[in-house]
Amino acid sequence: MQIDWFPLWLSLRVAIVSTALALAAGLWIAYILANREFRGKEALDSAVTLPLVLPPTVLGYYLLVVVGRASPIGRLWEDVFGSPLVFTWKAAVLAAWIHSFPLLVKSARAAFESVDRSYERAARTLGASEWRLFWRVTAPLAHRQIFAAAALAFARSLGDFGVTLMVAGNIPGRTQTMAVAIYDAVESGNGRLARVLVLVISAIALAILTLANRLVPEGFKTR
């Protein structure tokens, strides 16, 4: 049987890009949530967590409203890049990102909060700027948990189905990711293909979880 491996490569590419984007924005928000006291902190936390609890179709609908061809952002995108955002692999990245971002923020916040406050206080009394404090003290001390958080976000990006279907569609060879391809295979009665894809994605997920679990427990001794 000839198996089309395009969905696998697309899924991996989407997951890598969306994890990178989630790290860039998520670490920053997680750090602020973990370290600052400000008005609306809990509101921000709730807003960030919301995608975790909303049905994927609802998320997809919101995304369509926000970046669809009729929306200002969608039109701006089209003006700048010359083609619409929705129903491309970039939309799949966006879908995977919104699906994995809350998970990353949650676990990165926990990672930052697990760093003993006295290290940060010590760094401050030693004259370290907030920037240097983050890169030289907090991030290195939390790096294992951050890698674990990124691994989880990656796995979740890899498995997104509902949001992807809503904003990127199911175009074989263009936007058909693994999760969508499996659905497609089952729908069209191609049981062998579905089984192969299911096994592959299960193996990848298992590998990532194992990696994440191995990263977490080892920390630094303090005193």
Add this chain to the structure above:
Amino acid sequence: MIQVRIRKTFPVRPDSSGFSLDLEFQAAAGVTVLFGPSGSGKTLTLDSIAGFVRPDEGRVLLDDQILFDGATGVHLPPQARNCGYVFQNYALFPHMTLRQNLEFAVERRPRLERHRRVNEMLERFRLQDAAGRRPHEVSGGQRQRCSIARALIGSPNVLLLDEPAQGLDAPLRGELYAVLRQVRADFKTPVLLVSHDLDECFELGEEMLVLREGRIVQSGTPRKILDQPANLDVARLLGTFNLLPAEIRALDPGRNSSRVVMGDFELDGPYFPGHLKGDRVTLCVRPEQLRATSKNGRPVPNQVAAELLRTIEKPHSVRLEFSGGILVDVSRAEYESQRDRESHDGQKWTIEFPREALRVL
């Protein structure tokens, strides 16, 4: 020189009973100990100086730099305060070697100076051999010295130590005191030390501030405070006194004498300024100032007859507990010679209150 006048109130909440800090002091070179029970505001004071806590009002002046001023809203961040802070758990960065920990503190200085300072500190605090190792790979003493070195390497204007001896075993504690005495001798930096250990105050402190519920209740040299606690609260905090109810029967400033009545006994003491005849007072005497003898003679002036209830063994002495709540500390040899002496009733003792040791509160 550091001058502190701060006030901070934590309102009563369902989960806390509220607390207010309101104190004023200054400290020059040398070690000033903030002494008090837990919850008295010692660490809060350090944190206000270091800039982790913003007081409601007041002013913190370090040399001639204003660190905090409630009236004008100045509140420098910890980074700009130049305070060395030694944390209770040392807070050495676990992912850096000892050398990197020191370098972190002087990173913004020119490279040559940085190098010179780090090497000088490593040498001064005997850390050369451990410089390449991480905190969890070195001994407790080395960690301790490294955290002090790291706090001092940037030439801070004040060194803050938060209960550095907490939880240390005796040898490490001794080592810490030696290092701090060295620091006191070598650096001109004022040192503020938080402690709730009286031995530590005597071991290190030139000045001592006694804190209770966010207020300074007495300040002075440790010796002076122990000799004359300002009030009953201080005496209780120090925890080393016989506090016995008594009444003043006579006072004579001319002959510097007084007479107090405690139960059935009359005692002669020095003149007590600020008290009146007939005042109900608390007699305050340290257990080691009293002399106990097992000979049950007739009560003579400044002796009290009491019954020995219990003896408690201590490392260097024996504490005798008498009826009426009187505690006497005697050396082991003294106790044994007294015990062996023939007495018609082993439990009856007489206790002498030396005239000059008497204090009333």
